[in-house]
């Protein structure tokens with residue numbers, strides 16, 4: 001029996017990933033920062049629920065205790081993420097971006113990944129087949145962002161791509177440190193969710209594909225890589 005935790009799974013790609021992994025036989029905990037939104041989603045999915053705000057140490061520690069008491073964890077999907085738009089819905093570019101803009105994005109997308117991974121690491125180390133999936137973005141690829149032929153080149157924001165490039169580096173360093181684990185970064189592709197005001201061109205079913213696949217990777221599968229549904233991506 002594989003036990004899986006997906007952060008930020010009350011909606012969007014996390015919710016769809018939970019649905020698919022439950023169908024594949026995983027026992028799934030969904031993490032939700034809002035207990036009521038989480039309860040509704042867990043009920044719909046037939047998932048377990050942990051209240052978990054990736055920016056909050058106490059909630060992450062409490063969630064780890066709950067999952068540990070229930071028997072441990074095999075798969076961690078670090079999915080919770082934000083685009084960190086300003087109140088006027090703008091994405092500040094290089095001329096405007098402030099340290100606060102960067103801090104907002106990093107608090108959830110980077111420090112959140114570290115906070116959750118650190119808290120669940122002892123449980124993962126006790127698993128026979130530990131897997132971590134870090135939900136990155138194509139915007140985290142320095143190669144793509146520098147290539148005028150890719151859509152990523154035209155994204156004006158600084159904070160979100162920088163946060164996802166950092167997630168990629170975290171993925172590589174953790175994969176090297178824990179060779180017994182399969183630890184990979186994935187790019188779901190531009191998917192219609194609340195993150196982008198539903199402007200994404202893919203469905204959540206399409207977007208969740210690579211997350212679901214990497215969550216199910218076996219001990220002989222890749223580690224320290226960066227993938228979309230088509231295969232490896234350039235860093």
Ligand SMILES: NC(=O)c1ccc[n+]([C@@H]2O[C@H](COP(=O)([O-])OP(=O)(O)OC[C@H]3O[C@@H](n4cnc5c(N)ncnc54)[C@H](OP(=O)(O)O)[C@@H]3O)[C@@H](O)[C@H]2O)c1
Pocket residue numbers: 007008009010011012013014031032033034037052053054055078079080081082108112135136137138187188189190191192193194195196200
């Ligand atoms: N959609 C895309 O095109 C796309 C492309 C590449 C990568 N991604 C990545 O995919 C992941 C999922 O995004 P999505 O598109 O599914 O967006 P979404 O529908 O907005 O879902 C984001 C989820 O993260 C949760 N979340 C945000 N801050 C949190 C926090 N501090 N603690 C716990 N949960 C938190 C949200 O909870 P609330 O409901 O409480 O806000 C929500 O459940 C993100 O990491 C995103 O960067 C998305």
